[in-house]
Amino acid sequence: MPEPIAFYFDFASPYGYFAATRIDxxxxxxxxxxxxxxxxxxxxxKLTGMKPTVExxxxxxxxxxxxxxxxxxxxxxxxxxxxxxxxxxxxxxxxWWLNDERPEAAKRxxxxxxxxxxxxxxxxxxxxxxxxxxxxLGIDPAALLAAVQDPAVKARFRDETERSMALGVFGSPxxxxxxxxxxxxxxxxxxxxxxxxxxx
Amino acid sequence: MPEPIAFYFDFASPYGYFAATRIDxxxxxxxxxxxxxxxxxxxxxKLTGMKPTVExxxxxxxxxxxxxxxxxxxxxxxxxxxxxxxxxxxxxxxxWWLNDERPEAAKRxxxxxxxxxxxxxxxxxxxxxxxxxxxxLGIDPAALLAAVQDPAVKARFRDETERSMALGVFGSPxxxxxxxxxxxxxxxxxxxxxxxxxxx
Numbered sequence: 567m568p569e570p571i572a573f574y575f576d577f578a579s580p581y582g583y584f585a586a587t588r589i590d591x592x593x594x595x596x597x598x599x600x601x602x603x604x605x606x607x608x609x610x611x612k613l614t615g616m617k618p619t620v621e622x623x624x625x626x627x628x629x630x631x632x633x634x635x636x637x638x639x640x641x642x643x644x645x646x647x648x649x650x651x652x653x654x655x656x657x658x659x660x661x662w663w664l665n666d667e668r669p670e671a672a673k674r675x676x677x678x679x680x681x682x683x684x685x686x687x688x689x690x691x692x693x694x695x696x697x698x699x700x701x702x703l704g705i706d707p708a709a710l711l712a713a714v715q716d717p718a719v720k721a722r723f724r725d726e727t728e729r730s731m732a733l734g735v736f737g738s739p740x741x742x743x744x745x746x747x748x749x750x751x752x753x754x755x756x757x758x759x760x761x762x763x764x765x766x
Numbered sequence: 767m768p769e770p771i772a773f774y775f776d777f778a779s780p781y782g783y784f785a786a787t788r789i790d791x792x793x794x795x796x797x798x799x800x801x802x803x804x805x806x807x808x809x810x811x812k813l814t815g816m817k818p819t820v821e822x823x824x825x826x827x828x829x830x831x832x833x834x835x836x837x838x839x840x841x842x843x844x845x846x847x848x849x850x851x852x853x854x855x856x857x858x859x860x861x862w863w864l865n866d867e868r869p870e871a872a873k874r875x876x877x878x879x880x881x882x883x884x885x886x887x888x889x890x891x892x893x894x895x896x897x898x899x900x901x902x903l904g905i906d907p908a909a910l911l912a913a914v915q916d917p918a919v920k921a922r923f924r925d926e927t928e929r930s931m932a933l934g935v936f937g938s939p940x941x942x943x944x945x946x947x948x949x950x951x952x953x954x955x956x957x958x959x960x961x962x963x964x965x966x
Contacts, residue, residue, distance in 0.1 A: 622816075625814055628934060631947070736828065749828060755955075766838050
């Protein structure tokens with residue numbers, strides 16, 4: 567069995583959402599699994615000197631236009647959230663708290679957060695909002711609210727981000743297929759081709 | 767007649783080179799013309815707070831890998847230049863000096879510079895190297911060397927970059943089709959689709 571495809575994303579990244587709508591289907595078509603790995607790009611940006619796109623002159627205006635156009639092209643629900651960038655700490659910690667024991671539930675929760683935030687424009691920065699969403703997915707909201715305050719869970723999310731940086735991850739989405747890195751939702755066609763051809 | 771498609775690029779950008787190998791063909795297939803518009807992104811980066819990718823931790827390593835892989839995918843010649851980022855001032859000034867009177871010669875020179883720098887890895891930062899290349903294309907090398915020192919030509923290149931920023935251009939390649947902006951060589955498929963469908 568080959569390694570699962572590693573799918574790194576930040577909840578605050580709409581391109582991460584776009585990739586999340588496609589990555590499992592692409593993998594499945596080639597008999598592959600996907601390991602979802604949310605990270606906190608704030609830490610990464612400190613290293614690379616980047617800022618969130620919405621805070622950059624010129625780029626912010628393009629970004630707003632591009633993500634709406636990209637969503638229409640993909641045919642996925644999209645509504646501009648009122649708060650950008652969202653704070654993805656609660657969602658990220660909740661994911662890593664769940665992932666070891668219940669990876670499918672962790673992935674379902676992650677996708678629900680992305681869909682609610684980017685597809686419906688509802689702010690998911692708040693732990694209470696993440697917990698409410700989790701409740702509808704059979705995940706105990708009270709346990710989640712406790713977990714996101716647990717120092718061990720907080721450390722886990724930080725560690726996962728540190729580990730991703732050690733592997734060279736600097737953006738969202740960032741996909742690694744058999745050691746080969748692909749950055750950006752607009753590289754998923756290349757990911758697909760890489761899986762189909764074994765590289766070029 | 768619709769406006770020509772505006773194709774903004776920096777000579778120092780390999781993604782600008784990749785786009786240059788495709789943009790005229792894409793336009794022609796839809797009965798459209800392309801106006802090439804080299805700019806100096808150094809000025810733009812001062813406004814947006816960006817740095818050349820080769821100077822950014824993590825991103826630089828990915829960039830080197832991505833451009834070689836992208837070139838193989840497109841099937842275009844590629845050789846990593848020894849000097850990155852290249853200084854595109856001489857090439858940019860030479861282009862704008864030629865463009866009003868001889869737009870086809872300006873485009874041929876621009877493509878030759880990109881091909882020589884990115885396709886063959888020869889540094890084209892130096893005005894003398896640009897002039898030598900120009901000589902082979904029927905452009906007077908001595909006149910070119912004088913032009914790139916002419917304050918009016920220098921000002922023209924600066925003005926074109928200023929104008930591009932006023933239109934929101936912040937990267938290379940940046941393509942504007944009937945008011946619709948597309949940033950990145952990986953958006954050319956969307957440009958193609960936009961031309962074919964009139965938008966979505």
